[in-house]
Amino acid sequence: MGDAPTIHANMSRILDIVIDRKAQIAEMNDQVTNLLNPMQVPVTVDATALGKVLEVIVFADFNPIVQILRFYPASASAxxxxxxxxxxxxxxxxxxxTADGVWHVGGTWVNTVGGGCTAPSAAAAAPEWQKQLNQVxxxxxxxxxxxxxxRLRVVHPMDTGLVAGIPAFHLQEIRLSDSSDQALMRIETFEPVSENPVFTLQQKTAGRVKAIGRDNNGNxxxxxIEP
Amino acid sequence: MKHLLACLLACFSTALVAAEPAFDYGLQAQRVADDVYVFVGRDEDFSTVNGGNIVNTGFIVTAAGLVVIDSGPSLRYGQQMQRAMRQVSPAAPLQVFNTHHHPDHFLGNQAFAGTPIVALEATRQGIAAEGNTFAENLYRLSGDWMKGTESVAPTATITSGRIQLGGRALRLLALNGHTEGDLAIYDETSGVLFAGDLVFNNRAPTTPHARIERWLASLDTLEAITREPGFSAIVPGHGAITRDAAPIRQTRAWLRWLDQAMRQAAADGLDLNEVLARPLPAEFAGMAVGMREYRRSVGHLFPAAEQEALGHAH
Known part of the structure; x- marks a missing residue:
């Protein structure tokens, strides 16, 4: 149980990936909702100290689906x-x-009771989600x-395809741009992103933002998003 | 070489003997009033050291037998509870109440086979639906203390009202908010209120099935009982017994703060990680497992607050 949830990367020393390890340990002791936490592990990637960032890949070594998401910051912060x-x-x-072509890698160990990828989404058990699919x-x-x-939240089951009888069904891409169609950020999402994903971004100033997204079934x- | 091997073997077997735990919860009945006793658990979370003895259970000695209130976190606990009760009274159990469907309160049911086990309908349903999952998780958390434990659902259901058991008048209150069904039991003879997990004392409340508005309403109902002339003590689900309503007020203050903190954090635009990193207010800094329960509660309660704070985009 470390006290500092912020881990400095070995290589860059300036890339912070914030993952709440204490929460994971606490949730291991959660006698009742032991599936809640491995399905909603909070991750914050802050690469703003690295200068101009072109691409970020987030992955979990031991997950059955290793790749979690990629994002490409444009005018929004990394x-x-x-x-x-x-x-x-x-x-x-x-x-x-980064723009100079160098890859910087940071990371941390997350303790969890697990099971997050092979537990059915809440949506899989409740048909109401269909009426709200892709609502933002x-x-x-x-x-x-x-x-x-x-901050934005999209209603989507984000089914991994690893639960018997429930095919993979997940958001693949979200593009955010400003009112003059200048890109803020593009996010590619894969199966391990949590159900009804919530994203937190940082722009220089608030303004009218357009969000465009699609899933692997073409929805x-x-x-x-008004300021 | 032979000598070394012998030494190794000797050390190893000694270690084995020393490592064999007795799995003794050390239950000692604490007298609260005439014929009313409680086994007070530790202010901790489940562990392989405490074996899940983190809960308060109790019993009332009546003319017809023992009225048991909650059966603890394991088969072993239920068995040891029976032995500890015999130190106080030779009478057999008459009836077991399960206050709600959380595993530390009912997984000792198995030890009371043949005795009627009663609970609210929501509790019976919760145990039937989730009991096995809870038990599996406690095997993970408490280890071998759980050996042989299986989920046993209540055999009958009860509702609110005044009942007579062994000539003793008990007031049953069907409440909710901590879970879908929270039973409080007021022993009118002694004035002892068994509050179940609606009330925690100097131990942060748990919220996996909480509905805070309803929980607060239930606390008002319980506090009204403490103002009755005959009232003598509260037995909280977790934490020390008190002679006043202080733990009710403390539980209420925690829940109100938690609810407000989640709404405020969501309105301020905080991300889940930022909410988890927030400190506890000074008034709760001394509560057992405060930070741990806060963090668990964020996981349970923040998503709804967050959803409320985000507007619909077109």
Missing amino acids: YLGFRVKLQQSTPVRAAVR SARQWQSGELAGRL DFSVW
């Missing part, structure tokens, strides 16, 4: 918060490619310490 499903305790890492709720913050923050969405 910062992303999200949640993942983990099947067992594993290192979770972020590899960051979002908000931007314009003042204070978190000015420029954008898409396109919404405006």
Whole structure:
């Protein structure tokens, strides 16, 4: 049980990947909702200290599906918060490619009771989700310490395909751009991203943002997020 | 070489003997009032050291036998509870109540085979549906203390009302909020209120099935009982017994703070990791397992608060 959830990468010393290890250990002792946490492990990747970042790959070594997501920051910061499903305790890492062509790798060990990838989504047991598939709720913050923050949640089961009888069904891409169609960030999402994913981004200033996304079955969405 | 081997063997067997645990919960009945006793658990989380003895169970000695309130976290606990009760009274168990469907309160049921085990309908359903999953998880957390333990559902259901058991008047209160069914039992003869997990004392409340609004309403109902002339003590589900309503007020303050903190964090735009990293307010800093329960509660409660704070995008 380390006290500092922030892990400095060995190689870069400036890439922070924040994963709440204490929460994982605490949740191991959760007698009742022992499946809740491995399905919603919070991960924050902050590569803002690395200068111009072109690409970030997030992966979990021991997950049955190793790749979690990739993101390509444009005018938004090289910062992303999200949640993942983990099947067992594993290192979770972020590899960051900067404009000079160098890859910087950071990561941390996550303890979890596991089972996150082979437990059915809540949606799989409740048909109501179909009416809300790809519905987006979002908000931007314009003042204070978190000015420029954008959070969005997409209703999607994010089924991994590893549960018997439930095929893989997940969001593949979300593109965020401003009102003049300038890209903020592109996010590629894979099966381990949590059900009904929530993303936290950081822009320089709040403004009208367009979010466009699609899943692996060709369902898409396109919404405006007002500041 | 032979000497070394002998030494190794000797050391190894000594270690084996020393490592063999007795699995003794060390249950000692604490007298709360005439004929009313409680086994007070530790202010901890489940571990292989405490074997799950983190819960308060109790019994009332009546003319017809022992009324047992919760059966503990394992078969061994239930068996040891029976032995410890015999130190107080030779009478047999008359009836077992399960206050709610969390595993530390009912997994000793197996030791009371042949005795009626009663609970609220929601509790019976919860045990039937989730009991085995809970038991499996406790095997993981408590290890061999759990040996032989299986989930046994209540044999009958009860509702609110005043009943007579062995000539003793018990007031049953069907409440909820900590879970879907939370039974509190007021022994009118002694004025002792068995509050179940609606009330925690200096130990942070657990919230995996909590509905805070309803829980707060249930606390009001319990606090009203403490104002009755005959009231003498509260037995919380976890933590020390008190003679006043302080643990009710403390549980209420924690729940109100937690609810408000989740809403505020969501409105402020915090990410889950940032919410988890927040410190406890000073008034709760001394509560047992406070930070741990806060973090668990964030996992249970923050997603709903977050969803409420995010607006619909078109």
